[in-house]
Every structure is written in C-alpha cells, then in structure tokens.
Amino acid sequence: MRGLLAGYIPIMLDCEGKRCVVVGGGKVAERKAASLVEAKADVVVISPTLTTSMAQWQEAGLIKWIARPYEYGDLQEALLIYAATNSVEINRQVAKEAAELRIPVNIVTSQEEGTFMSPSVMRRGKLIIAVSTTGAGPAAAKEIRHQLEHEFGDEYEKYTEFLYRIRSVVQSKVSDPVRRHTLLKAAATMDILNSIRAGSFDWWSDEEIESWIIQTQGE
Numbered sequence: 507m508r509g510l511l512a513g514y515i516p517i518m519l520d521c522e523g524k525r526c527v528v529v530g531g532g533k534v535a536e537r538k539a540a541s542l543v544e545a546k547a548d549v550v551v552i553s554p555t556l557t558t559s560m561a562q563w564q565e566a567g568l569i570k571w572i573a574r575p576y577e578y579g580d581l582q583e584a585l586l587i588y589a590a591t592n593s594v595e596i597n598r599q600v601a602k603e604a605a606e607l608r609i610p611v612n613i614v615t616s617q618e619e620g621t622f623m624s625p626s627v628m629r630r631g632k633l634i635i636a637v638s639t640t641g642a643g644p645a646a647a648k649e650i651r652h653q654l655e656h657e658f659g660d661e662y663e664k665y666t667e668f669l670y671r672i673r674s675v676v677q678s679k680v681s682d683p684v685r686r687h688t689l690l691k692a693a694a695t696m697d698i699l700n701s702i703r704a705g706s707f708d709w710w711s712d713e714e715i716e717s718w719i720i721q722t723q724g725e
C-alpha cells in the first residue's frame with residue numbers, strides 16, 4: 507500500500523552543464539539556485555525580481571536571468587525545475603507544464619504537487635551528506651545537518667581527496683576485480699583521519715600508493 511509520503515529515494519544527479527530552471531527570484535529560490543550553481547548547472551532563473559545575491563550571480567555569469575513572470579513554454583529542455591514563487595497558483599501552473607513534459611519538479615509551497623524535494627545538504631570536498639525528513643519538518647532537517655557539520659569536519663575534504671587518489675591508482679594498476687575490491691576495502695578502513703586531524707598527514711606520491719598496493723596484496 508502506498509502510504510502518505512511513501513515512494514521517495516535519494517539520488518545523486520549530475521547537473522553539470524545541464525539546463526535547470528528556477529521560477530521565482532526570492533529567498534527560497536536563491537537557496538535552490540545556490541545548490542545548482544555549486545553543481546555547475548546551466549541555471550536559468552525566471553522572475554521579475556532577484557535577490558541581491560542572485561543579481562550578483564547574474565552579473566558574474568553564474569546564472570541566466572529571464573526578467574519577467576513565468577510563461578507557459580518556459581520549461582522546455584530542462585533537466586530539473588523548481589517552482590519557487592510565492593504564488594501557489596503560479597507554482598501550480600509550473601507543476602502542470604512540468605508534468606506534461608515529464609520533467610522532475612520541486613514545488614516549494616506544497617510538496618505533494620511536486621515530484622521531488624530538496625534535502626538539507628552539507629559538503630566536505632567529495633563527501634556529500636543530505637538529510638531529509640520527507641517534508642515532516644524542514645527546520646529539523648536543517649538542525650540535523652548542523653549537528654552533522656560538527657561531527658564531520660574539514661578533515662573529510664582531504665580524506666575524500668586521498669581516497670579518490672588511491673582509488674584512481676588502484677583502478678589503473680589492478681585489473682583483477684577481487685584484488686581491487688580487497689584494496690579498496692583496506693583503503694576505506696585505514697586510519698588516515700586521525701593523522702589529518704593531528705596535522706601529521708603527508709600526501710602519498712603515486713610511487714608510495716603503488717608500494718602500499720604491493721604491501722597490502724601481500725598481507
């Protein structure tokens with residue numbers, strides 16, 4: 507049985523260079539646009555007004571601005587759509603066009619009318635933690651995100667960069683999937699975080715990673 511709010515899954519969507527449309531230029535639209543800008547999306551904002559920050563992003567070429575109210579036909583070719591005006595009726599019209607085009611849409615005034623919602627997000631380099639209460643309490647999602655920010659500090663930026671380098675070398679040097687798997691599992695359980703926190707962590711050269719591979723395979 508499909509319960510109220512059932513049916514959501516979290517996904518990581520590659521938005522780089524893809525057209526993502528935000529309808530509305532207020533405080534909430536700014537938050538949605540900010541995460542799209544961070545993801546290097548091709549952000550198009552349709553709104554008669556913009557917040558000060560969004561106006562600066564527009565000047566800097568980070569977003570495109572269509573300076574007028576939404577019109578039917580504005581949503582063609584989008585990967586994602588955010589209806590973030592303060593008008594329930596306009597947001598509903600956006601939802602309707604998005605449904606016709608079968609494009610995922612986020613409605614900030616009423617989650618039931620949209621097809622996806624935004625989680626509260628924290629980033630530490632390649633580590634992304636997203637929190638959602640599935641609409642039960644957006645302010646609580648934000649609070650939980652704040653708690654996680656304390657727990658997962660800046661050290662995770664270096665840590666994920668290190669893991670990425672190890673993984674790249676392992677993938678290029680080790681073709682056997684079983685050996686790869688053993689190495690990548692070993693990399694994930696290495697005690698690197700404490701040395702990063704203590705400031706005693708030294709980047710490994712490719713040669714050091716290769717000797718770690720040989721040593722770990724021999725164990």
Ligand SMILES: C[C@@]1(CC(=O)O)C2=NC(=C\c3[nH]c(c(CCC(=O)O)c3CC(=O)O)Cc3[nH]c(c(CC(=O)O)c3CCC(=O)O)/C=C3\N/C(=C\2)[C@@H](CCC(=O)O)[C@]3(C)CC(=O)O)/[C@H]1CCC(=O)O
Pocket residue numbers: 537538612613614615616617618622623624625626627637638639640641642643644645647648651
């Ligand atoms: C997480 C975050 C992400 C983001 O927006 O980027 C987000 N809302 C945030 C903040 C926030 N939103 C609201 C308040 C005031 C307190 C309150 O009312 O509770 C605060 C707190 C604040 O602003 O401090 C009011 C509110 N929100 C929604 C409605 C309409 C409705 O319920 O249908 C109303 C009533 C409007 C009204 O009545 O006027 C709807 C949604 N808000 C969601 C996401 C989706 C569910 C996510 C989830 O449950 O996890 C969903 C369903 C759709 C969507 O927008 O995607 C972001 C925190 C970002 C951060 O981490 O800083």
Ligand SMILES: NC(=O)c1ccc[n+]([C@@H]2O[C@H](COP(=O)([O-])OP(=O)(O)OC[C@H]3O[C@@H](n4cnc5c(N)ncnc54)[C@H](O)[C@@H]3O)[C@@H](O)[C@H]2O)c1
Pocket residue numbers: 529530531532533534535552553554555556557574575576590591592593596613614615644
């Ligand atoms: N989902 C959330 O996280 C969340 C959080 C707080 C509030 N809200 C709801 O979101 C709505 C928007 O909040 P806000 O603080 O950004 O409002 P706001 O008043 O700051 O901004 C509204 C924006 O919509 C634009 N707009 C109005 N009519 C338009 C049209 N026809 N076409 C295009 N743009 C149009 C305005 O020019 C303005 O830029 C509120 O109604 C509120 O209920 C949602």
